[in-house]
Amino acid sequence: MDAGDLKVFEAVARLGGMNRAAGELNTVQSNVTTRIRLLEDQLGTPLFHRHSRGVALTAAGQRLLPYAVRVRQLLEDARRAVEDDGVPRGPLTLGSLETTAGLRLPPILAGYAAACPEVDLVLRTNTSAGLIGEVLEHRLDGAFVSGPVNHPELAEQTVFHEELTLVTARTVRSIDDLARRGDPRIVVFRAGCTYRQMLENLLAGRGIVRVRQIEFGSLEGILGSVAAGVGVTLLPRGVVGPAWNGLVTLHDLPPAQAHVETVFIRRRDAYVSSALSAFLEHARPTMRHADAAE
The missing domain is CATH 3.40.190.10 (Periplasmic binding protein-like II)
Structure with missing residues (x-):
């Protein structure tokens, strides 16, 4: 087993097929298939399950994959280091x-x-x-x-x-006012957004635990929806620029939740x-x- 074997193995695992890996490696499928078969013979265990749509890693292949990824990245870093002459490019x-x-x-x-x-x-x-x-x-x-x-x-x-602020429509007078309006919608970026989780925690601390969410992929979409009264959001104060003055209301948060x-x-x-x-x-x-x- 050498670095070349692991490079081929990693490409097959990442792309899910011998033919796709061959395309990326600029070779033919038979070469990839042979390299994988020889690697499996050397290690004494199958690394892939073969099926009509491609391949899937066996348990042994899953254990090998992190090492193959590290080798590929190390080789890439080595190439970049050799080519890097100190001039940013x-x-x-x-x-x-x-x-x-x-x-x-x-x-x-x-x-x-x-x-x-x-x-x-x-x-x-x-x-x-x-x-x-x-x-x-x-x-x-x-x-x-x-x-x-x-x-x-x-x-x-x-x-x-960043200083965070709760952003609502103009008609919302305070954070606690939300609890009296029923279950609010939150207008947020997709799951994995820290501000989204902080907003849910903020509302839960005020007894608002049932929220519906609307996801947007852009800041403008979120602010436009909040201004239209669709829901509320949590954002850094600085991103709510002067263009939104009079269209939305910014509510101060307690210091422990504002930064x-x-x-x-x-x-x-x-x-x-x-x-x-x-x-x-x-x-x-x-x-x-x-x-x-x-």
Whole structure:
């Protein structure tokens, strides 16, 4: 068993078929099938169940897969390290909460793009849970999420402190007024959003435990629905800009529930490219300001 065998095995496991793996590896299916059969013979156990739609991992294959993923990533990191001459260039894929992307990142990203024009920067938005998973799976170089995360495989640093506010239609006079209006709807991002969980906890603390939710994929959709009286939401105060004045009402929260930190996470064991290193250096003044505020 060598690194090449594990690379083929990982591709078959990830893509669910010999033919699909062959396409990604730029070879023919017979070569992939032979490599997998020889690996199984060497290990003395089947790694895949074969079926008409492709393959599925056996119990032994499931135990082997994490090691194959680590080997693939280590080889990729080794290639990137050799190619990296210290000048920030090439791909950099980051993740962010929708609210952070709209409120906090534009000046940082604009300054970074001007300073590092050879970097191909991609920013993806998702929930905190989704972003953490993508970083752990090596699909993102790093991400801005709600913290603290406290995961042993992740390095994290506080970047921003946000003040949260309950956002309702103009006709809602107070948070407690919601309880007198029956079971409210919450207008939120999809499951895995930290603000969504905090909103549910906030309402539960006031005896509102039966809530219906409406999910949106954009901040504008959430605020527009709240303004129309569809439901309520919980957001950083800064994202509710002047354009929404008179359309929604912002309700102050108790100090213990009003503050959340946004942290930048990356894998501890992943290679830090010159592109990522330059980004972190560019964002460092913001990080130092956040640390000083604690």
